[in-house]
Amino acid sequence: MAKLKTNRSAAKRFKVTKTGKVKHKRANLRHLLSAKSRGRKRHLRKAGVLTPSDAKTMRALLPYA
Numbered sequence: 001m002a003k004l005k006t007n008r009s010a011a012k013r014f015k016v017t018k019t020g021k022v023k024h025k026r027a028n029l030r031h032l033l034s035a036k037s038r039g040r041k042r043h044l045r046k047a048g049v050l051t052p053s054d055a056k057t058m059r060a061l062l063p064y065a
Contacts, residue, residue: 007061014050014058016065022055023047 015023028036029044036044050058059065 004063006064010058010061011065014062014065016059016062020055022050022058024050 013024017023024047026044026046026048029041033041
């Protein structure tokens with residue numbers, strides 16, 4: 001069987017944990033930061049986890065992750 005290609009844009013944005021969850025960086029932490037509260041910015045620094053339905057899609061794009 002032929003090798004599968006990894007989607008490179010997905011590989012840069014998502015990581016798969018040992019238990020199979022898909023981690024991602026949260027949005028809204030790039031600009032206009034003075035309008036956001038300190039606590040909100042602190043929360044956005046933490047990695048998010050995709051929902052199972054979205055994770056299934058991402059795992060198809062990351063066959064060897």
